[in-house]
Amino acid sequence: MSNVTNFHFKPYNVGRWIIWGAYALVLLIAPLLFSSSLSTTMLSQMGIAIIACLAYNMLLGQGGMLSFGHAVYSGLGSFLTIHTLNMVSNGELQLPVSLMPLVGGLAGLAFAVLLGYVTTKKAGTPFAMITLGIGELVWAMSLMFPEFFGGEGGITGNRVTGKGWFGISFGPQIQLYYLIAVYCFVCTALMFAFTGTPLGRMLNAVRDNPERVEFIGYNTQRVRYIAFILSGFFAGISGGLAALNFEIVTAEVVGAGRSGAYLLFVFLGGATFFFGPIIGAVLMVIAFVLLSELTKAWLLYLGLVFMFMVMFAPGGIASLIMMNVRVAAYGKLRRLWPAYAKLAATALLMLAGAASMIEMVYHLQLNEALGPEMRFLGLTLNTKGVGTWLGATVVLAIGVGLFEWARRRFAQEWNEVQEEIEHLNRRREAL
Amino acid sequence: MSFALELNNVRKAFGKTEIIRGANLKVAPGERVAIIGPNGAGKSTLFNLISGRFGISSGEILLKGKRIDGRTPYEINRQGLARSFQVSNLFHRLSVFENIRCAVLWSLGYRYSFWKFLGNLDDANERAEQVVEMIKLDRKRDVLAMNLTYAEQRALEIGITIAGGGDVILLDEPTAGMSKSETKRFIQLIREVTEGKTLLTVEHDMGVVFGLADKIAVLVYGEVIAFDKPEAVRANVRVQEAYLGSVLAEQQAAGA
Amino acid sequence: MESSFFTISMLNGVSYGLLLFMLSSGLTLIFSMMGVLNFAHASFYMLGAYVAFTTAELVGFWPALLVAPLVVGGVGALFEKYCLRRVHKFGHVPELLITFGLSYVLLELVQLVWGRSAVNYRVPAALDGPLFTIVSSSASGLDFVWRQAPAQLCNSVDPSVVVSCTQFPAYRGFMMLVAIFMLVAVWLLLTRTRIGLVIQAALTHPETVEALGHNVPRVFMLVFGGGAALAGLAGVIGGNAFVTEPGMAATVGSIIFVVVVVGGMGSLAGAFLASLLIGVIQTFAVAVDYSLVNLFSYAGWAITPETFGYPVLRLTVSQVAPILPYLFLVLILIFRPRGLLGTREG
Amino acid sequence: QKGETVKVAWIDPLSGLMATVGQNQLKSFQFMAEHFSKKNPAGVKFEVIGIDNKLSPQESLNSLKSAIDQGVRYVVQGNGSGAALALIDAINKHNERNPGKEVVYLNYAAVDPDLTNSKCSYWHFRLDADTSMKMEALTTFMKEQAEIKKVYLINQNYAHGHQVAKYAKENLKRKRPDVQVVGEDLHPLAQVRDFAPYISKIKASGADTVITGNWGSDLTLLIKAANDAGLNAKFYTYYGGVSGTPTAMGSAADGRVYQVSYNHYNMGGETAKLMADFKQRFNDDWYTGATYHAFALLGEAMARAKSTDPVKVAAAMEGLRFKSFNGEVEMRKGDHQLQQGLFITKWQKADAKHSYSPENTGYTFAPVKQYDAYVASTPTSCQMKRP
Amino acid sequence: MTTMLQLDNLHAFYGKSHILHGVTMNVQPGEIVSLLGRNGSGRSTTVKTIMGLVDGQGSIRFRDQEILGHQAFDIAHRGIGYVPENRDIFPKLTVHQNLLLGQKRKGVSGRWSFDDMYGMFPRLKERQHTEAGVLSGGEQQMLTLCRTLMGDPDLIMIDEPTEGLAPKIVELVAEYLKELKRRGVSVLLVEQKLTIALEISQRCYVMGHGRIVFEGTPADLRNNAYVRKEWLEV
Numbered sequence A: 001m002s003n004v005t006n007f008h009f010k011p012y013n014v015g016r017w018i019i020w021g022a023y024a025l026v027l028l029i030a031p032l033l034f035s036s037s038l039s040t041t042m043l044s045q046m047g048i049a050i051i052a053c054l055a056y057n058m059l060l061g062q063g064g065m066l067s068f069g070h071a072v073y074s075g076l077g078s079f080l081t082i083h084t085l086n087m088v089s090n091g092e093l094q095l096p097v098s099l100m101p102l103v104g105g106l107a108g109l110a111f112a113v114l115l116g117y118v119t120t121k122k123a124g125t126p127f128a129m130i131t132l133g134i135g136e137l138v139w140a141m142s143l144m145f146p147e148f149f150g151g152e153g154g155i156t157g158n159r160v161t162g163k164g165w166f167g168i169s170f171g172p173q174i175q176l177y178y179l180i181a182v183y184c185f186v187c188t189a190l191m192f193a194f195t196g197t198p199l200g201r202m203l204n205a206v207r208d209n210p211e212r213v214e215f216i217g218y219n220t221q222r223v224r225y226i227a228f229i230l231s232g233f234f235a236g237i238s239g240g241l242a243a244l245n246f247e248i249v250t251a252e253v254v255g256a257g258r259s260g261a262y263l264l265f266v267f268l269g270g271a272t273f274f275f276g277p278i279i280g281a282v283l284m285v286i287a288f289v290l291l292s293e294l295t296k297a298w299l300l301y302l303g304l305v306f307m308f309m310v311m312f313a314p315g316g317i318a319s320l321i322m323m324n325v326r327v328a329a330y331g332k333l334r335r336l337w338p339a340y341a342k343l344a345a346t347a348l349l350m351l352a353g354a355a356s357m358i359e360m361v362y363h364l365q366l367n368e369a370l371g372p373e374m375r376f377l378g379l380t381l382n383t384k385g386v387g388t389w390l391g392a393t394v395v396l397a398i399g400v401g402l403f404e405w406a407r408r409r410f411a412q413e414w415n416e417v418q419e420e421i422e423h424l425n426r427r428r429e430a431l
Numbered sequence B: 001m002s003f004a005l006e007l008n009n010v011r012k013a014f015g016k017t018e019i020i021r022g023a024n025l026k027v028a029p030g031e032r033v034a035i036i037g038p039n040g041a042g043k044s045t046l047f048n049l050i051s052g053r054f055g056i057s058s059g060e061i062l063l064k065g066k067r068i069d070g071r072t073p074y075e076i077n078r079q080g081l082a083r084s085f086q087v088s089n090l091f092h093r094l095s096v097f098e099n100i101r102c103a104v105l106w107s108l109g110y111r112y113s114f115w116k117f118l119g120n121l122d123d124a125n126e127r128a129e130q131v132v133e134m135i136k137l138d139r140k141r142d143v144l145a146m147n148l149t150y151a152e153q154r155a156l157e158i159g160i161t162i163a164g165g166g167d168v169i170l171l172d173e174p175t176a177g178m179s180k181s182e183t184k185r186f187i188q189l190i191r192e193v194t195e196g197k198t199l200l201t202v203e204h205d206m207g208v209v210f211g212l213a214d215k216i217a218v219l220v221y222g223e224v225i226a227f228d229k230p231e232a233v234r235a236n237v238r239v240q241e242a243y244l245g246s247v248l249a250e251q252q253a254a255g256a
Numbered sequence C: 001m002e003s004s005f006f007t008i009s010m011l012n013g014v015s016y017g018l019l020l021f022m023l024s025s026g027l028t029l030i031f032s033m034m035g036v037l038n039f040a041h042a043s044f045y046m047l048g049a050y051v052a053f054t055t056a057e058l059v060g061f062w063p064a065l066l067v068a069p070l071v072v073g074g075v076g077a078l079f080e081k082y083c084l085r086r087v088h089k090f091g092h093v094p095e096l097l098i099t100f101g102l103s104y105v106l107l108e109l110v111q112l113v114w115g116r117s118a119v120n121y122r123v124p125a126a127l128d129g130p131l132f133t134i135v136s137s138s139a140s141g142l143d144f145v146w147r148q149a150p151a152q153l154c155n156s157v158d159p160s161v162v163v164s165c166t167q168f169p170a171y172r173g174f175m176m177l178v179a180i181f182m183l184v185a186v187w188l189l190l191t192r193t194r195i196g197l198v199i200q201a202a203l204t205h206p207e208t209v210e211a212l213g214h215n216v217p218r219v220f221m222l223v224f225g226g227g228a229a230l231a232g233l234a235g236v237i238g239g240n241a242f243v244t245e246p247g248m249a250a251t252v253g254s255i256i257f258v259v260v261v262v263g264g265m266g267s268l269a270g271a272f273l274a275s276l277l278i279g280v281i282q283t284f285a286v287a288v289d290y291s292l293v294n295l296f297s298y299a300g301w302a303i304t305p306e307t308f309g310y311p312v313l314r315l316t317v318s319q320v321a322p323i324l325p326y327l328f329l330v331l332i333l334i335f336r337p338r339g340l341l342g343t344r345e346g
Numbered sequence D: 001q002k003g004e005t006v007k008v009a010w011i012d013p014l015s016g017l018m019a020t021v022g023q024n025q026l027k028s029f030q031f032m033a034e035h036f037s038k039k040n041p042a043g044v045k046f047e048v049i050g051i052d053n054k055l056s057p058q059e060s061l062n063s064l065k066s067a068i069d070q071g072v073r074y075v076v077q078g079n080g081s082g083a084a085l086a087l088i089d090a091i092n093k094h095n096e097r098n099p100g101k102e103v104v105y106l107n108y109a110a111v112d113p114d115l116t117n118s119k120c121s122y123w124h125f126r127l128d129a130d131t132s133m134k135m136e137a138l139t140t141f142m143k144e145q146a147e148i149k150k151v152y153l154i155n156q157n158y159a160h161g162h163q164v165a166k167y168a169k170e171n172l173k174r175k176r177p178d179v180q181v182v183g184e185d186l187h188p189l190a191q192v193r194d195f196a197p198y199i200s201k202i203k204a205s206g207a208d209t210v211i212t213g214n215w216g217s218d219l220t221l222l223i224k225a226a227n228d229a230g231l232n233a234k235f236y237t238y239y240g241g242v243s244g245t246p247t248a249m250g251s252a253a254d255g256r257v258y259q260v261s262y263n264h265y266n267m268g269g270e271t272a273k274l275m276a277d278f279k280q281r282f283n284d285d286w287y288t289g290a291t292y293h294a295f296a297l298l299g300e301a302m303a304r305a306k307s308t309d310p311v312k313v314a315a316a317m318e319g320l321r322f323k324s325f326n327g328e329v330e331m332r333k334g335d336h337q338l339q340q341g342l343f344i345t346k347w348q349k350a351d352a353k354h355s356y357s358p359e360n361t362g363y364t365f366a367p368v369k370q371y372d373a374y375v376a377s378t379p380t381s382c383q384m385k386r387p
Numbered sequence E: 001m002t003t004m005l006q007l008d009n010l011h012a013f014y015g016k017s018h019i020l021h022g023v024t025m026n027v028q029p030g031e032i033v034s035l036l037g038r039n040g041s042g043r044s045t046t047v048k049t050i051m052g053l054v055d056g057q058g059s060i061r062f063r064d065q066e067i068l069g070h071q072a073f074d075i076a077h078r079g080i081g082y083v084p085e086n087r088d089i090f091p092k093l094t095v096h097q098n099l100l101l102g103q104k105r106k107g108v109s110g111r112w113s114f115d116d117m118y119g120m121f122p123r124l125k126e127r128q129h130t131e132a133g134v135l136s137g138g139e140q141q142m143l144t145l146c147r148t149l150m151g152d153p154d155l156i157m158i159d160e161p162t163e164g165l166a167p168k169i170v171e172l173v174a175e176y177l178k179e180l181k182r183r184g185v186s187v188l189l190v191e192q193k194l195t196i197a198l199e200i201s202q203r204c205y206v207m208g209h210g211r212i213v214f215e216g217t218p219a220d221l222r223n224n225a226y227v228r229k230e231w232l233e234v
């Protein structure tokens, strides 16, 4: 992917104000649009995940550090926050609940200072493997030390403690959501600001060419280390918020699964763009909470989506968006609409065919107790009927055929548009 | 007076093979020195030793009178020594401007700060703009380094080297791979941007050597066998034997 | 330590080490040659076990020994050809992620085909039972008896003499043999052919290598397929030695990375050494029931549950034995990032 | 309440390490729901909604939210005391913060004694027998086995394993002071691939009996390794019958593995028919007896409360005595722990008398001893807070 | 005798940018032909297209057989050798291993043996077992040339072989190119240094903007001030 943009930090940029304003607005009104209790928790979790994924991307996207163990920092942040919460509940300490995520942040920071020192000595594969090792160690310890980690049951707490301000007790999920939203906004802004600081830029330089960095006066190890600490801080904040959100912290929060999810979804969202991880985080929550409820085959879908994304859009969703933004900036997006529409329609048809077959297979294997009939896309399918299978196959085949046709048409138009843009650019350059 | 750069009996061995065998060199401030020598004589290695990329086996290296051997590259750089590479060594996913700006940050004292915005660092931005203009890449200011042509990359390579404001500059084959016409333009560029600085450069093109250098050092098998004014070096029998003494070199030199 | 216990533990350690090597040899092959950290390796291992199970049901264990690696190798080769190759140019991280994705897909597919519980994949009769029995008696020391030791040998007549018999399973011996076979095969591949060179060169300059007359895509496909086939072979052997179930991939998932990394990126000998070392260390660590508490009380410090850090001090070596490899990994990477015998850092 | 449909959310893993077990139990619940919808004293219909919690406490909370959004007022869960604790805690908070929308939680397999002691909750009802009760029965059985002289404890290094080890030592000291505990090991959960070193250690210790709370691959690999090394000790286990384990044990474990549980494969009567039906329908074994308890208990309590409102039903369930497949059982009022008889069974070849063979292994767990509820009953320290 | 290499109306593209616009040229057996031109005129692109590394249209015939559209390794096996510009040595392999990879089949070398190579550049022999990545720039250049020779090509295409070499070695390389010719190898030489190119080649082509703008003998070119001025110098 060659179209990587750069973020010049130009203050007083109108576009920027609009984007940040819109971001704040989305955070503000989302729970009003989606108001069921599940969606409120999901929104809360998205806010938390956004901070975590952005923190992770400080390493991966901006610093070129592939970590397999970043959950250690968010997780330990969670544990210290919940312990603090319990101390406050027991009256051993005075601290408003709204500041507790900072405790998590400090914990993440402290552990990053400690463990990051050895981790960031190296880059590349050794870095990746050290994080893997440390992650496994912390995870194994978490089950062995029930005193701190609470064993299998974890540590529970009650966020309704101390005296609330103006009736804000953080008991109702919605109040907590707004706390998370505020943290999410502030952390996003801070992390974005970081990309425009000398250290942030040097981190990019270290990613691209650590050797040269040494010859322009910087110690690469130090650059990585400081970035790691900052990333640990933000990860810790997200952990702290998670502790308040769930009011229980168990060993899984430091586990490899969590770390792996950060990696996968940051990548899926797009590690090369600042906002990529935000998309990734939203998808992560949707995938884990909703997708697994919608279908038993969610892991299969997830795996396939990953493989396709890595193959066809290695820059993640963010890069797809930016490619279209570029086209739009030249005023040519309208021309692509029909092609997009065809592409989407045929893709849906193809997916419907494939998904119905997958769902039927899973139904046969898992839900036979409910009889051979299953509901899918509003239809009742008889999983034992030859006709159903035949139908699904036909839909799939037609879908594939049409999709291929639409894809070719689209590719052609897309190329044309790109060529025209190139042409325009060259003309502009020549002027 | 103290020399800008001083090498005393520097030795370097890789495994059993000794590549630099007691090199001595004293460069006065403001001098432009070209280092020539057969392939594999150790010219690039010498640059690597001076700039701290490799440690020396014995001897000492002084920069403006201070020992720098055993220091890390970034420490040496902070003392005012900058170098370029034989193969372009850029930050390929950053734009031309960002490449240069990265290179000026340390010297302006911004170090590892993450509480200031680059956009507000007027001195750094100004300096970076200046350098971009100097290396004549202002029209490519926002192009990613990896999308530049070869010659532009070489120019950027020089830009990064000089941007930090170091006053001792090492350039390793800056014109390699360029055609005659481009080479000419480039020599001019180097002259401009290194005005008033101490310059060491490695070159095989005698045109460049004679066009650029006040003094020439000849490195053969890890030893400096001659260090003198160009004419004197050209007349030196040992140098002719070891290195020059060919039609090609004569022609190139004549063309300069 | 008693000599019989020592002998048995040593045997256990070495055979466990060889087992680890068997599991990770394909990964080493792929990693050392192509630089790809193949997260789906364990899934190939699982696939090998399942395919072997079905093949063994149909035509018996011995054909399965051949069929399963071929099938898995084929799957690996196809994956390389249609997926991995496409992302190669994007760098190592996408390569790694696509194998991540593959591991999900393989797991789900295996569950769809073979169901979610363990399958009854058994050791063939010819390899069932002990290879030899170690008879240790407090009177006459150690003695090795081929196959099963007769019952009277294991029961002492004299009550003052303690006799105990420990069997060494034949299948474990077989497993060791296969591991050695893999070592030799991979070693030959690396040293006797130029495939390794071609791939290493192609990692940085694929076009140049092609221009020199080497069919680079085919070589990549063969190597990846070969690595997958080795995983498949490990699955044939490991599947019945342990349990063939969907969780089997996850249980070996990270330990094999430890072996490869500790050994040194790209070093076969290193991986072999690391396997043995980890096997032996871990086995002996299990036998050590001492903790820091014991150590300190030895030195005269009284440690009570109130002492700071008691939960850590209380852990015995045997309790942490299975996670020692990770500790080992972290320490090695910090102090010798190239790994035991590695030559490069990444 | 007659004719009403009662939605029961099943929150347990369908993916990950415990997916196999989860699948089986979801099927069991669906099967039992169907069975009890046909006849129950309250005349209600049961509908089971399966939600995958991926064995994760945090995900369980999401599942709970989703269940509540779907109008569910009854939740069942069993795999993992971690998820159980999370659910208890969340349900306590939910019920407190949302009066009128209370949710009741039936725990069918999470056996951490804390759940009905220090962490007990009014909204939580446990249908399985907890670790301490099972150990009580197990050691009572061992008391009578004179040949037991040296015992070795090997367990997973986490809460459940710690508890098994603790109760084993306490009970043995009390009931068989002459028995020597010759060794104790705690190994990390699901991390050990090769148990041979542990077996050597057990062997070296001279133990004749091993007590283990291990489950899943940690149990099967342990038994396999023991068999390979020719270790002749007897194994006293908790989880020999769980999906996958019978297959793995096979003939290797013949006569050497004992299990303590509140049901077994050869109980005859109604269960025999249910098991046969289940097997025919799903080609799988019905071994989670608590799925039966759950609907028997709910049906009975709803009939008494004449309502399906969780608050009333919960009140009715307290202290309720009802008939289940293993005789009359009682939901003890003080801690909501079901009091029921326990069985000690032994892995052996299936024969005419003990004919049900799990996973078509040709082997079965045959009962060797039955204990009445009072034998295995353990005291509770629960101080129940009632609304 | 058949023509060694014949290009007819060759067009080439990098993605969508059109670089070669109908190149027609040929190389006869036993001939040294040089291809001259300014930076960016498309010389490297021409040889890469012949080698199958860049997509082309038109016709490329090697010994009267069409090779356009074939894969690079196949073209190499037919007997074309290619020495890339910018030192594409394999940095992690030793010098010897680099040479080993030059052989198309293991252990099969034709006209050239390892000893020939080491005899040609003794410097390489000294550095035999070092990683090629640490070689000096000039040493790398020598290695690239030798590596291709190990494949025993009948036609060798060399892209800027003297780049970064000391003047003395440059002359040495010129000698070796003549030696190649004596051993019956045809050479297509892409060069920057006019002196050398004109001295050793029999014919030369000059390229500009992806087209052939001049064809003739070195003597013709020397006499053609217009072409030199317009297409070669500033």
Ligand SMILES: Nc1ncnc2c1ncn2[C@@H]1O[C@H](COP(=O)(O)OP(=O)(O)OP(=O)(O)O)[C@@H](O)[C@H]1O
Pocket: B014, B019, B037, B038, B039, B040, B041, B042, B043, B044, B045, B046, E127, E130, E134, E135, E136, E137, E138, E139, E164
């Ligand atoms: N890290 C290293 N390990 C082993 N040998 C090395 C290393 N670095 C350089 N050398 C050897 O040192 C010798 C000198 O190399 P150097 O690059 O300094 O030559 P140079 O004078 O710059 O030549 P050129 O003009 O061809 O670039 C070479 O023979 C090279 O192989």
Ligand SMILES: Nc1ncnc2c1ncn2[C@@H]1O[C@H](COP(=O)(O)OP(=O)(O)OP(=O)(O)O)[C@@H](O)[C@H]1O
Pocket: B149, B150, E014, E017, E019, E037, E038, E039, E040, E041, E042, E043, E044, E045, E046, E085
């Ligand atoms: N990979 C590429 N993608 C796009 N354009 C390219 C690529 N490589 C070369 N070009 C363009 O093709 C044109 C011809 O390049 P080529 O490398 O063939 O020139 P050359 O005559 O060999 O010059 P040089 O002296 O620089 O080697 C140039 O304009 C160059 O910018």
Ligand SMILES: CC(C)C[C@H](N)C(=O)O
Pocket: A066, A124, A125, A128, C035, C037, C092, C093, C096, C345, C346
């Ligand atoms: C696997 C990757 C994280 C690192 C790779 N070895 C590299 O050198 O960049």
Ligand SMILES: [Mg+2]
Pocket: B043, B044, B045, B086, E136, E137, E138
């Ligand atoms: Mg050099």
Ligand SMILES: [Mg+2]
Pocket: E043, E044, E045, E085, E159
């Ligand atoms: Mg070129």
